Amino acid sequence: MRLKTIKFAFIKSIPVCAGYIFLGMGFGILLRNAGYGVIWAFCMSLFIYAGVMQYVGVNLLASNASIITTAVTTFMVNARHLFYSIAMIARYSDTNKYNPYLYYGLTDETYSLLCDCEIPEGLDKGEYLFYVTLFNHSYWILGGVLGNILGSVLPFSFSGVEFSMTAIFVASFTEQWLNNKDHLPAITGIVSTLTCLIIFGRDNFLIPAMLIITAVLLIFGKKRGEL
Amino acid sequence: MIKSILIIATMSIVTMFTRLFPSLVFKKNVPPVLSYLGNVLPASIVAMLTVYCLKDIDITTSPFGAPEFISIICVMIIQIWKRNSLMSILFGTIIYMVLIRTIT
Numbered sequence: 001m002r003l004k005t006i007k008f009a010f011i012k013s014i015p016v017c018a019g020y021i022f023l024g025m026g027f028g029i030l031l032r033n034a035g036y037g038v039i040w041a042f043c044m045s046l047f048i049y050a051g052v053m054q055y056v057g058v059n060l061l062a063s064n065a066s067i068i069t070t071a072v073t074t075f076m077v078n079a080r081h082l083f084y085s086i087a088m089i090a091r092y093s094d095t096n097k098y099n100p101y102l103y104y105g106l107t108d109e110t111y112s113l114l115c116d117c118e119i120p121e122g123l124d125k126g127e128y129l130f131y132v133t134l135f136n137h138s139y140w141i142l143g144g145v146l147g148n149i150l151g152s153v154l155p156f157s158f159s160g161v162e163f164s165m166t167a168i169f170v171a172s173f174t175e176q177w178l179n180n181k182d183h184l185p186a187i188t189g190i191v192s193t194l195t196c197l198i199i200f201g202r203d204n205f206l207i208p209a210m211l212i213i214t215a216v217l218l219i220f221g222k223k224r225g226e227l
Numbered sequence: 228m229i230k231s232i233l234i235i236a237t238m239s240i241v242t243m244f245t246r247l248f249p250s251l252v253f254k255k256n257v258p259p260v261l262s263y264l265g266n267v268l269p270a271s272i273v274a275m276l277t278v279y280c281l282k283d284i285d286i287t288t289s290p291f292g293a294p295e296f297i298s299i300i301c302v303m304i305i306q307i308w309k310r311n312s313l314m315s316i317l318f319g320t321i322i323y324m325v326l327i328r329t330i331t
Binding site: 011014015018036040043044047048049050053054057060061064065067070071074075078079080081082083084085086087088089090091092099100103104106108111112115116159160161163164165166167168169170171172173174175176177178180182183184185186187188189190192193194197202205206209210213214217218221226227 | 230231233234235236237238239241242243244245246247248249250253257259260261262263264265267268269270271272273274275276277278279280281282283295298299302303306307310312313315316317319320323324327328
């Protein structure tokens, strides 16, 4: 039973594997160049476990940033997770002891992998979601550690593997489009984000995009009487 | 050394906060407005993240984001055809890796 759960969870997590190991390695190399060894890479990937934030974190460490700056920056970069958590409250209910870790490991990729997936028949939902999250977390840590150790001595160029991240989102988007009759949320997402990208520039558009998406969805919800 | 540990601890705690806070506040009774958002937000957020991944493409200079756009269309076609995420992600990524080495 448990073995079967682990097997299904592993298969589910494979798309994240290549992307996380590659991106994790990028982080590990960056951290090494900033003068931090493998223990640091391991601890950061274990405890922070947020891709973009750890890249930013290398800069914070290198520039010896203040704690306040660190806290504010982290909040700005990761505020989107508030939205993922809200979206997952129903999904992650009745997962019992696994519940805190599921939220702890709710990254962009884990979110899009799990937000609409079906639980294979006969498996315990909490346990399945837990192992998918745990596998993803392990890939990320592995990548960070490998990158930090191996540095730039790799024999083969893996450049382009990072596209698997984009592919995860595109596949998830397509699948949701096929499953949902109502395409308003998807269209709202694209239009709002593109608009914010043009207005706010590529470094600052995520938070405004989320606020606008939420506002638009609430307005439409009210209009259609779904609220 | 201690300062570095403090910086990492701060990043960890704030990140954890953004992920756990909503679930701690709305443990039992999810307000209707949030359960509505929980239903519609996933599709919007995935759309948003897709755009986010493409933010660094420069469409004004060659190859005009062609590898990305071709690969994305391949992912979509395979997904619609096979309904298998693993397959569409795998082939899409391979196609992309080939394209960036051939298209310039």
